[in-house]
Amino acid sequence: MHLDHDEEDYNLSLSKFESMLKTNKVLFFDSEEFEEIILHYLDMGKATLAKKALKLGLEQHPKSTGLKLVQVEMLVYDDKLDQAEKLLNELYAIEPTNEEVFIQKANIYSKRDDHEKAVEFLKTALKYTEDYADVYNLIGMEYLFMDSLELAKENFIKCLEEDLDDQSALYNVVYCFEFLDQNLEAIEYLKTYIDRNPYSEIAWHQSGRLYYGVKDYENAATSFELATYIDDKFIGAYMERGKALERLKRYPEAIESYNRTIELDDPTSYALLRIGKCYEKIGNKVQALKYFNKTVHEDPLLDKGWIAITDFYVRQKNYQKALYFVNKALAIDDQNRLYWKRYATINKAMDYFEEAEFGYRKAIEFGDFQLDTWLFWVDIMQIMGEYNNAILTLIKAIEYFPDNYKIEYRLAGFHFLLNEEEKANYHLSNGLRINLKHQTLLKEQFPTVWNKASVRKYIAKHRKPE
Numbered sequence: 001m002h003l004d005h006d007e008e009d010y011n012l013s014l015s016k017f018e019s020m021l022k023t024n025k026v027l028f029f030d031s032e033e034f035e036e037i038i039l040h041y042l043d044m045g046k047a048t049l050a051k052k053a054l055k056l057g058l059e060q061h062p063k064s065t066g067l068k069l070v071q072v073e074m075l076v077y078d079d080k081l082d083q084a085e086k087l088l089n090e091l092y093a094i095e096p097t098n099e100e101v102f103i104q105k106a107n108i109y110s111k112r113d114d115h116e117k118a119v120e121f122l123k124t125a126l127k128y129t130e131d132y133a134d135v136y137n138l139i140g141m142e143y144l145f146m147d148s149l150e151l152a153k154e155n156f157i158k159c160l161e162e163d164l165d166d167q168s169a170l171y172n173v174v175y176c177f178e179f180l181d182q183n184l185e186a187i188e189y190l191k192t193y194i195d196r197n198p199y200s201e202i203a204w205h206q207s208g209r210l211y212y213g214v215k216d217y218e219n220a221a222t223s224f225e226l227a228t229y230i231d232d233k234f235i236g237a238y239m240e241r242g243k244a245l246e247r248l249k250r251y252p253e254a255i256e257s258y259n260r261t262i263e264l265d266d267p268t269s270y271a272l273l274r275i276g277k278c279y280e281k282i283g284n285k286v287q288a289l290k291y292f293n294k295t296v297h298e299d300p301l302l303d304k305g306w307i308a309i310t311d312f313y314v315r316q317k318n319y320q321k322a323l324y325f326v327n328k329a330l331a332i333d334d335q336n337r338l339y340w341k342r343y344a345t346i347n348k349a350m351d352y353f354e355e356a357e358f359g360y361r362k363a364i365e366f367g368d369f370q371l372d373t374w375l376f377w378v379d380i381m382q383i384m385g386e387y388n389n390a391i392l393t394l395i396k397a398i399e400y401f402p403d404n405y406k407i408e409y410r411l412a413g414f415h416f417l418l419n420e421e422e423k424a425n426y427h428l429s430n431g432l433r434i435n436l437k438h439q440t441l442l443k444e445q446f447p448t449v450w451n452k453a454s455v456r457k458y459i460a461k462h463r464k465p466e
Contacts, residue, residue: 039070042077069100073107081108099129106138115142133163140172149176157189164197174206178213186210201230205237212244220244228260235261242274251278269299273308280312288312296328303332303339310342319350337368348380356380369400378410382445387414405435413446416455425458432462 068091075084085108091101102125106118122139129135136159143152153176159169170193177186190207197203208223224241228234238260245254255278258271276291292312295305306329313322323346329339344359360377374397381390391414394407401407408431415424432439439459443450450456 042074069098069104073104076104076107076111079111081111084108097128099125099131099135102128103135103138106142110142110145113145115145118142133159133166133169136162137166137169137172140169144172144176149180152176153180160193164193164200167202170200170202170206174210178210183210183214187214199230201227201234201237204230205234205240208237208240208244212240212247215247217244217247221248221250233264235264238264239271242271246274246278246281249281251282254278267294267298269295269302269305272298273302273305276308285312285316301332303329303336306332307339307342310346314342314346317349319346322346323350335366337363337366340366341368341373344376344380348376353380353383357384357386371397371401371404371406374401375406375410379445382414387417390414391418403430403434405431405438406441408434409439409441410445413442413449416446416449416452421454428455428458429462432459436462 068087071087075081075087084104088101088104088108091098095101102121106121106125109115109118109121119139119142122135122142125135126132136155140152140155140159143149143155153173156169156173156176159166160173163169173189174186177183177189187207187210190203190210194200194203194207204223204227208220208227211217211220211223221241221244224237224244227237228241231237238257242254242257242261245251245257255275258275258278261268261271272291272295276288276295279285279291280288289309289312292305292309295302295308299305306325310322310325310329313319313325323343326339326343326346329336330343333339340359340363344356344363347353347355347359357377357380360373360380363373364377374393378390378393378397381387381393391411394411394414397407398404408427412424412428412431415421415427428442431442442455
């Protein structure tokens with residue numbers, strides 16, 4: 001219904017209508033002109049002007065089915081569903097083979113969350129429509145609402161068979177494949193689609209995404225590159241090609257791809273960060289640091305930028321600077337377990353044990369339950385002489401890592417240091433049972449305990465016969 005006339009006539013009708021509103025003169029428009037004007041205002045979100053145009057249109061063309069269907073659309077938009085349905089029933093009595101009547105009926109039932117009924121009306125509309133693609137697309141959407149992804153996929157595919165250029169259907173069909181965990185099938189489908197429509201940058205881009213998802217980075221990079229050949233301003237394709245090239249360790253090409261996104265639009269902190277990472281990978285530390293600094297200048301609240309600089313300085317063993325930048329990241333996100341772990345590691349490297357202990361404690365508080373985090377924390381407590389707290393912490397760790405020799409040997413060591421021999425022997429026995437070979441852990445972590453004759457004797461009892 002929209003834009004049946006050429007653009008010049010359409011703009012003329014619009015100007016004429018707006019002039020009429022300003023002068024209060026009543027001018028004549030044919031019903032199709034009114035439909036275009038009303039839909040234009042609806043598209044612009046100017047509902048009041050759309051209603052004025054509809055009122056004038058119905059006054060001049062009281063029997064126009066097209067205008068009454070637009071009226072139904074507006075009633076549905078305003079959630080006046082009963083009123084809309086009543087008007088549709090009147091229109092059905094006049095034009096029982098008008099597909100728009102069934103499409104609007106479907107729209108009403110969809111708004112009522114009766115999507116099965118909506119599909120029934122849309123299937124009836126298929127009998128009378130000439131625009132099969134649009135109806136198949138609508139059926140696909142209804143099946144999406146019902147979480148019937150296979151049926152939705154089938155209808156979006158039918159839509160694309162009728163109209164290769166329906167981009168929303170193309171995105172939706174890929175979404176269905178992905179939701180159904182059919183990435184390889186989606187790739188095959190897009191191959192057949194591209195055979196029919198080789199200049200679809202969207203299809204190439206979606207292929208690239210899917211290849212990336214199945215870790216076929218070579219084909220992903222190629223697909224994104226082809227998308228940029230078709231549309232040389234496709235920022236998303238350049239960005240994702242950069243990611244694929246990084247995976248392939250083709251860092252200079254990745255830098256080139258990320259730089260293209262900066263040429264096309266304002267630089268994004270993400271692109272600057274990735275360029276910095278690429279330069280670091282090829283050993284250009286000066287350029288790496290330059291781009292990390294650009295990242296945080298572009299977006300001072302991007303904690304990942306500060307962390308990139310932190311990691312850069314950690315690798316250089318410049319812990320003083322690393323500490324400064326990890327504190328910047330924590331100022332933005334003080335509940336990030338990975339940042340607290342970095343904070344702890346840096347402080348540990350600088351022999352700031354109290355700060356390191358605090359960092360590991362916060363990391364675990366915010367959900368870092370990795371074994372090494374528990375053990376690093378406990379080892380710091382040992383240095384600080386906090387044996388009882390270390391034991392309590394290891395008991396908590398056992399909840400996550402039962403029957404772990406690293407925990408058991410440490411528990412044995414701490415209990416020996418506290419002269420709690422019975423408990424110590426219990427945990428030493430557990431450690432030897434779980435992993436006899438790694439009993440040397442006790443020697444490494446607790447040399448004074450290892451050198452006790454009673455401990456060596458206890459271990460000797462548990463050794464397997466030669």
